[in-house]
Amino acid sequence: MHAVVSIKQVPDTAEVRIDPRTNTMIRTGVPSIVNPDDRHAIEEAVRLKEKFGGRVTVVTMGPPQAREALREAISYGADDAILCSDRRFAGADTLATSYALWKAVLKIAEIEPIDLVLCGRQALDGDTGQVPPGLATRLGWPQLTSVLKLDEVDFAGRSIQVHRAVEGGVEIVKSKLPCVITCTREINVLRYATFPNMVRAARYQPSLWDKTDLGIDDESQIGLRGSPTIVSKVWAPLRRQRGTTQVIDGSDPQEAARSLARILMGEPAEEAPVVAERGTDG
Amino acid sequence: MVEQQAAERDADQVPEFADHRGIWVYVQQRGGVAAPVSWQLLGVARQMAQEIGVPVASIVLGHDVAHLAKQAVEYGADQVYVIDDPVLESYRTQAYAHGIAGLIQRHKPEIVLYGSTVQGRDVAGAVATLVRTGLAADATELSIEQEGHLLHASRPDFGGKLMSTILCKRHRPQMATCRQGVFPVPPRDPKRKGEVIPEALGLREDEVLTQVVEFVPETRHVDLSNAEIIISGGRGLGGPKAFDMLFDLAESLDAVVGASRAAVMAGWIPYQHQVGQTGQTVRPKIYVACGISGAIQHLVGMQDSDVIIAINTDPEAPMLKLADYAIVGDMFQIIPALTQELRAMRQNGHSENAAGPALENDPVSA
Numbered sequence: 001m002h003a004v005v006s007i008k009q010v011p012d013t014a015e016v017r018i019d020p021r022t023n024t025m026i027r028t029g030v031p032s033i034v035n036p037d038d039r040h041a042i043e044e045a046v047r048l049k050e051k052f053g054g055r056v057t058v059v060t061m062g063p064p065q066a067r068e069a070l071r072e073a074i075s076y077g078a079d080d081a082i083l084c085s086d087r088r089f090a091g092a093d094t095l096a097t098s099y100a101l102w103k104a105v106l107k108i109a110e111i112e113p114i115d116l117v118l119c120g121r122q123a124l125d126g127d128t129g130q131v132p133p134g135l136a137t138r139l140g141w142p143q144l145t146s147v148l149k150l151d152e153v154d155f156a157g158r159s160i161q162v163h164r165a166v167e168g169g170v171e172i173v174k175s176k177l178p179c180v181i182t183c184t185r186e187i188n189v190l191r192y193a194t195f196p197n198m199v200r201a202a203r204y205q206p207s208l209w210d211k212t213d214l215g216i217d218d219e220s221q222i223g224l225r226g227s228p229t230i231v232s233k234v235w236a237p238l239r240r241q242r243g244t245t246q247v248i249d250g251s252d253p254q255e256a257a258r259s260l261a262r263i264l265m266g267e268p269a270e271e272a273p274v275v276a277e278r279g280t281d282g
Numbered sequence: 283m284v285e286q287q288a289a290e291r292d293a294d295q296v297p298e299f300a301d302h303r304g305i306w307v308y309v310q311q312r313g314g315v316a317a318p319v320s321w322q323l324l325g326v327a328r329q330m331a332q333e334i335g336v337p338v339a340s341i342v343l344g345h346d347v348a349h350l351a352k353q354a355v356e357y358g359a360d361q362v363y364v365i366d367d368p369v370l371e372s373y374r375t376q377a378y379a380h381g382i383a384g385l386i387q388r389h390k391p392e393i394v395l396y397g398s399t400v401q402g403r404d405v406a407g408a409v410a411t412l413v414r415t416g417l418a419a420d421a422t423e424l425s426i427e428q429e430g431h432l433l434h435a436s437r438p439d440f441g442g443k444l445m446s447t448i449l450c451k452r453h454r455p456q457m458a459t460c461r462q463g464v465f466p467v468p469p470r471d472p473k474r475k476g477e478v479i480p481e482a483l484g485l486r487e488d489e490v491l492t493q494v495v496e497f498v499p500e501t502r503h504v505d506l507s508n509a510e511i512i513i514s515g516g517r518g519l520g521g522p523k524a525f526d527m528l529f530d531l532a533e534s535l536d537a538v539v540g541a542s543r544a545a546v547m548a549g550w551i552p553y554q555h556q557v558g559q560t561g562q563t564v565r566p567k568i569y570v571a572c573g574i575s576g577a578i579q580h581l582v583g584m585q586d587s588d589v590i591i592a593i594n595t596d597p598e599a600p601m602l603k604l605a606d607y608a609i610v611g612d613m614f615q616i617i618p619a620l621t622q623e624l625r626a627m628r629q630n631g632h633s634e635n636a637a638g639p640a641l642e643n644d645p646v647s648a
Contacts, residue, residue, distance in 0.1 A: 094417065095410060125439070127560065128419035133375070133407025142491040143375050145404045161495065165553065166400045167317060169499040173374075175492040186553065228416030228453040234439070234446045242590075243606060250593070250611015257619035261627060263591065263607055264511075264535060264568065264620075 001054030001155055003045040004108055004117045005078065006101055006135065007038040009062050009069035010125045034069045037120025039076070041183040043190050044150065045118050046077035052155060054115075055079045057108055061089055061100050067206050075193035075201035082108065086210040091224030094126075098134025099221045103214040105139065115155055117180045121146055129182065136180035144175055145182045299431075302392040302454040305331045307359070308382065309342045309350055310401050312373065312497075316350055318467065318508065319397030321357045323460055325468035327395060328358040330426040330433075339363060339391065343381050345371040348478075355476030358468050362476060363389065367483040372494035373401055379408035381483050386413050388481075391455045393433050395424075398459035406459050416450030418458040422563070424465075433458065438559060438582055461563050463507040504554040506538055511568045514540035514557055514584070515550075518573020518594060518613065522550040527617050528572060534624040540564065540584075542574045558583035572613050576601030593617070 011030040034042070045056040058073040060066050061084040070081035084104050092100065105117060117136075122129040129145070136143035148170065149163040155177065164171045165184055193201070216222060250256040305327045310317040324340065331338045339361040340354035351362040365381045382405065386394065394409075396402035398420040410417035418435035423445075425434045435458040436447045450456040506512060513532045515525055525539065532539045540557040541550070557564055559579040569587035574580060576592075576599055584590070585604060592605035593613045602608040609616065 094407070094419075095414070098411060122560070124560075126419070127439070128407075128417075129403050130407040130410070130417055130419060133404060134411040136375075137379070137408045137411035143404070143408065144492070145375075146400050164400075166497075168312070169497055171497050172495040173492055174495050179491075184553065185547070228414075228450050229418060229448050230451065231446045232434070232449045233436075234444050236444060242585075242604065245603060245605055245608050247602075248607055248609045250609045250616055253611060253615035253619050256609055256611055256616050257623045260591065260607070260609065260616070260620050261623040263589075264570075264624065265627060 001048060001052040002112050002114050003048055003054070003056050004105060004114050005038070005041050005045045005056060005058045005073070006105075006117060006119045006132070007042065007058055007060050007069060007073060008035045008120070008123045008131075009033070009060060009066040010035045010123055028063070028065070032065065032068065034072050035120050035123045035125075037122055037124075037183060037185060039120070039190055040185050040187050041118040041120050041181075042073050042076045042078060043188045044181075044183055047188060048150075048153065049077070049079075052153070055112065057082065057112075059084065059101065059104050059108065061085070061092070061097055061104070063090075070206040071201045071204055072193075074204045075197045076191075077194070077197055081204065081206040082209055083206045084209050084214060086222075088211055088219060088223045091227060092222060093227035093229045094128055094130035094134055095228055096222050096224075096226035098131050098138060099226060100211075100214065100216070101131065101135050102138040103216055104209060105135065107209070107214060115177050116160070117141075117178070119180065119182045121182045121184050132180050132182045139178075139180065142175045142179040143182075144173060144179055146184055147181050148184055148186045150181075150187070297452060299392060299454045302390045304337045304339055304361075304389075304391045305393040306339045306341055306363075306386075306391040306395065306455070307354075308394065308396045308402065308405070309340050309354055310397050310399060311342070311344055311347065311350055312401075314344065314347060314350065316353065317397060317399060317401075317462070319399060319402070319460070319462035320354075321467045321470075322462065322465040323395045323397065324354065324358045326424050326460075326465040327393075328468060330393075330424065334426055334428060334431050336392070336431070337361060339389075341365075341382060341385055341394075343367075343370050343378055343483075345369075351478045353470075355478070356470045356472055356474050358474070360476050362478045363481050364478060365481045365483050367485075369483055369485055369487050369490060372497075373405075374490060374492050374494065375404055375408050376492065377483070377485055377490050378405050379412060380485050381481075382409045383412040384484060385481060386455060392431055393426075394455045394457045396457070396459045398461050402459050406457060410457055413455075415453040415455060415457055416448070418448035418450070421448075421458045421460045422464050424458070424460065432456070435460075463563055463565060500554065504538060504552075506540055506555070506557060506562045506564050509538035509564065509566050511535050511537035511570070512540045512557070512564055512566045512584075512587075513537050513570045513572065514542065514574060515545055515572045516542035516574030516580075517544040517548070518575070519545060519550065520573075524573075524614070525551050527614070527621075531570075531617055531621045531624075534621050534628070537568075537570075540569075542577070542580050544577075571601050571605070572617060574601050575599045576604060 012033045056078045058078040058081045119132040152161040309320040337360040340359040396406040421435040423436040433456040541555040565586040571592040590605040592601045593609045
């Protein structure tokens, strides 16, 4: 079994800064973490390895500091980690990102064939969930997004069955392998890094692949040039102006409950408790 | 550096796209029932199309879906492209993306909109890659420029701290997934006329690599986007057990239970209940926030509610400042008392339709 986990390093804090010239987020200097959904993807891959044997390779595209995210992945039990980093990748939108990751996955598959690619459902910062479908489409592999559970995994029979969280319920889907899966946080419960893995992570040097290593000759597919979308404007949203807040004293719960009940039944709070004529048409 | 400048210069030029025309809306359906966002987006598509003088088309994929084409016309589509094929019986990325990409390549729309639902995001990401174009995610505001018919798709970033506007200047179609519950459903006109255009899928069942085994509907009803009243709980509840108290209150009001991200992350309640940036945006008539401090990620998902009621022990909680009615007190006493009070009022013949007559009409549910 060979699982590849595609992760993203995201800024940890609310400290968002924007480069006023390019209108892109300044990531340098902001504390970073492994995207929370991606941690569940790593965990799921490690669980598969524990059950079936095999290897887990983690890959990310990002600036040099994304090494830290890869080391963290190693501490959770991944075997290998690859950083795709090149100045020319900068400014990539989801289409350009999926191109570079596609090239990386192809190269990883040359080293060892891949059974499945796992990703997080969405990234905390961009919140798009578009890179995994992009990657799956470029690979020509099925995509199973928003997965709650790996139900039946049959590496010999080259198939997998999963539960997906979709509108209004759960969809059970069977797919051929290899495929691309995006993990929800319900898929598993995270475990702490083990001490040996932490030691290994501390000393681990992720492989670094630049655009030449990935065999990318066509620069029109990567970075800013390969990105059909641009961010034209970033602004702080205006809050809708709301009226003044009416404070209700909650020290007497019964009295507070009576006031609330009147508000909920569409009666102004200030009025006398018995106002039966309003709303009796229902 | 020079290359970067060149790239930026390229990005500023809008090429001619005279052969791409019209605004399309993807009709999301399961079992022949359309998701409300499909009609919501027809409304905003119609508005933009009128501004620039182009037609609006819907795209319907599925099996036995002729009735959806008719509905799309009634909600404002001038044309409906329909791919009706047994292969499309259940939603599957590969088959649907193949169908939509084919339609786009044959008929060249300038804009395609999808709901930013699980299905909408799933298919749009694949289609954007097949046709190699830009895709903005989860737009909450849409507008169009006369010049070059450039779509401005604006969306909250970083938990709603920032809004950003996404443009796609050099590729067509311009595509966006759009948040459900944000754009009002346009009025439906049963007499409206439109053109239904049947199209072929061009994919055989044996070419599709996945198979839907079963769909299991959610047993507990969680329809936050259409709820008139939402009772939401957060970290202040302290554990999963306390949500029972909210379900009781919700039952007495025909309300739906929501939750903050903190409560969902803690595993107290499933993700389907989550309101906010990474959950659902809601605009009910009444939003009752119980033990929710009011992180910005949550506020952006509910601040357009008509009336906000907040119960919290901390008088400094941002949610209490936003609320129309702020109750500083112990919800563990107030909420059960409130549920009792409401049950008693109902028994005494008070309105069955709580809050209905006293508040303004909500265009989404209207």
